[in-house]
Amino acid sequence: MGFKEKVLSKSIYAFHLSSGSCNNCDIEFLDTLTPRYDLERFGIIMVGSVKHADVLICTGSTNRLCVPRIKKLYEMMPKPGFVVAWGACGSSRGVFKDSYNTGAPLDEIVPVDVYIPGCPPKPEAIIAGMKKLVDKITVKK
Amino acid sequence: MSHKAHIPIGPYHPLQEEPEFYKLVVEGEKVVDVDVRIGWNHRGIEKLSEAKTFDQSIFIVERICGICSSSHPITCVQALEDLGGIKVPDRALYIRSIVQELERLHSHMLWAGLAGHFLGYNTVFMWGWKYREPICDIMETVTGNRQNYAMLKVGGVRRDIEKEHVPYILTRLDEFTRHLDMLRGAVLDDPVLHARLKGVGVLTKERAIDYAALGPTARASGVDIDVRRDHPYAAYDRVKWKVITQPEGDVFAKMVVRIMEMYESVSIIRQCLDKMPAGPIDSNPKDIPPGEGIGQAEAPRGECFHYIKSDGSNSPVRHKVRAPTYMNFPTFRETVIGQTVSDATIILAAIDPCYCCTERMLIVDKDDKDLFDIQELIRLSQEKTLKLKEKMGFK
Numbered sequence: 001m002g003f004k005e006k007v008l009s010k011s012i013y014a015f016h017l018s019s020g021s022c023n024n025c026d027i028e029f030l031d032t033l034t035p036r037y038d039l040e041r042f043g044i045i046m047v048g049s050v051k052h053a054d055v056l057i058c059t060g061s062t063n064r065l066c067v068p069r070i071k072k073l074y075e076m077m078p079k080p081g082f083v084v085a086w087g088a089c090g091s092s093r094g095v096f097k098d099s100y101n102t103g104a105p106l107d108e109i110v111p112v113d114v115y116i117p118g119c120p121p122k123p124e125a126i127i128a129g130m131k132k133l134v135d136k137i138t139v140k141k
Numbered sequence: 142m143s144h145k146a147h148i149p150i151g152p153y154h155p156l157q158e159e160p161e162f163y164k165l166v167v168e169g170e171k172v173v174d175v176d177v178r179i180g181w182n183h184r185g186i187e188k189l190s191e192a193k194t195f196d197q198s199i200f201i202v203e204r205i206c207g208i209c210s211s212s213h214p215i216t217c218v219q220a221l222e223d224l225g226g227i228k229v230p231d232r233a234l235y236i237r238s239i240v241q242e243l244e245r246l247h248s249h250m251l252w253a254g255l256a257g258h259f260l261g262y263n264t265v266f267m268w269g270w271k272y273r274e275p276i277c278d279i280m281e282t283v284t285g286n287r288q289n290y291a292m293l294k295v296g297g298v299r300r301d302i303e304k305e306h307v308p309y310i311l312t313r314l315d316e317f318t319r320h321l322d323m324l325r326g327a328v329l330d331d332p333v334l335h336a337r338l339k340g341v342g343v344l345t346k347e348r349a350i351d352y353a354a355l356g357p358t359a360r361a362s363g364v365d366i367d368v369r370r371d372h373p374y375a376a377y378d379r380v381k382w383k384v385i386t387q388p389e390g391d392v393f394a395k396m397v398v399r400i401m402e403m404y405e406s407v408s409i410i411r412q413c414l415d416k417m418p419a420g421p422i423d424s425n426p427k428d429i430p431p432g433e434g435i436g437q438a439e440a441p442r443g444e445c446f447h448y449i450k451s452d453g454s455n456s457p458v459r460h461k462v463r464a465p466t467y468m469n470f471p472t473f474r475e476t477v478i479g480q481t482v483s484d485a486t487i488i489l490a491a492i493d494p495c496y497c498c499t500e501r502m503l504i505v506d507k508d509d510k511d512l513f514d515i516q517e518l519i520r521l522s523q524e525k526t527l528k529l530k531e532k533m534g535f536k
């Protein structure tokens with residue numbers, strides 16, 4: 001584990017990217033930041049700009065309009081950067097798979113590191129998922 | 142000489158959890174115009190629903206909006222019940238009311254938190270979301286899920302409220318009411334909030350009616366409308382409650398309306414739990430006949446409306462959805478013009494916009510008309526056939 005990863009695993013800054021979601025995943029994400037679940041105890045906070053972020057949290061079914069933006073935001077994120085596919089929509093486009101306005105699945109647009117399934121994932125699942133991300137960062141060579 | 146500056150907001154902006162693009166045109170501190178670009182969240186729900194069976198449609202409309210994930214299904218099943226003339230057992234009606242009111246509680250609490258965040262009261266944000274948790278817990282007990290409850294079905298509800306759960310629900314409601322009292326005191330007696338929000342973003346009663354505003358946005362402007370009373374559904378005509386209105390029309394009035402509505406919701410839930418008759422929860426209808434049906438329900442943001450047309454097959458021929466933000470959103474332009482830039486966010490937040498409910502496709506053309514409408518397309522197609530015929534020598 002390099003120095004960067006060691007520091008990163010203790011303070012993950014997350015940028016929230018919603019691309020055609022039903023809002024529930026976004027609500028549950030905000031919910032885990034508030035006192036009851038409090039993701040901040042793992043050093044995870046939400047930041048306002050992708051240029052400060054280490055992790056891109058992608059919710060929603062990757063709307064066609066959003067696909068180029070997702071690519072762009074991923075490029076703008078400082079490296080090493082990680083991507084979390086959030087919810088059934090982020091992982092596989094969920095119930096909106098057949099819609100005319102849904103683009104490619106997220107993992108064909110950007111490399112995805114962690115999938116958190118669920119529609120929406122429960123806060124406990126979210127915490128477990130973020131823990132997996134931390135593990136992934138720390139064992140990465 | 143005046144100088145107009147454009148402030149772009151979005152589509153990805155820390156202010157919003159959903160992608161949406163605004164352009165504020167400002168002159169100095171004053172907002173003189175606002176423009177919005179939509180389509181970032183459009184998922185083509187109406188079309189999706191038309192490709193599914195009636196039972197699946199309900200799950201699709203549940204995912205229109207995460208906050209209203211019982212308002213859309215209840216409207217949809219009411220449209221189907223209207224279409225088929227299907228009776229719903231009494232107990233199911235009470236359970237529907239309970240789920241609807243729980244949803245209103247969690248939505249209004251969530252709004253109070255976000256409004257606090259926009260005003261720089263991050264404590265209110267954290268409190269609001271923390272005090273919302275008892276409601277999520279009750280939801281989990283009653284429906285099995287914190288969000289996306291999957292509670293509604295045509296002819297009834299999917300799950301019953303067990304007798305053993307009632308005391309738990311009541312204690313958690315008590316806990317919620319205690320916190321609500323505290324929040325009400327902290328918010329409504331705060332002199333800073335009075336100074337900050339009174340007289341900001343006023344929507345007069347006349348303009349509210351002109352724009353056909355709905356829900357708390359209209360009620361805060363003194364328009365006394367509420368689907369729950371005007372076109373009773375579920376069990377709302379069997380319990381006692383009142384519609385909260387405020388005459389002022391500013392952001393503060395909208396806040397007051399939402400906070401006071403939460404007390405009414407708590408009271409409705411208690412009465413429903415008390416009066417709920419025993420019996421079946423589902424009338425198990427077998428099929429949906431051809432015809433048309435409409436459904437209305439009071440979502441936390443206003444009236445939600447669904448229209449469904451069936452041809453006797455197992456999926457809708459047409460499914461039209463009108464979410465409350467669709468009507469409330471234009472009032473934002475009305476109220477924000479002439480206000481300062483710093484108030485723009487809270488004026489927008491005051492209507493509690495929900496973009497994922499409202500999203501439409503946007504077709505951009507500089508002459509302000511559709512690029513091709515259907516008649517145009519048919520004409521083009523016919524012309525092509527004619528040309529082909531001529532080329533091939535047919536008359």
Ligand code: SF4
Nearest residue numbers: 022025087088089119
């Ligand atoms: S996964 Fe489910 S809850 Fe999350 S955005 Fe998609 S439909 Fe909504």
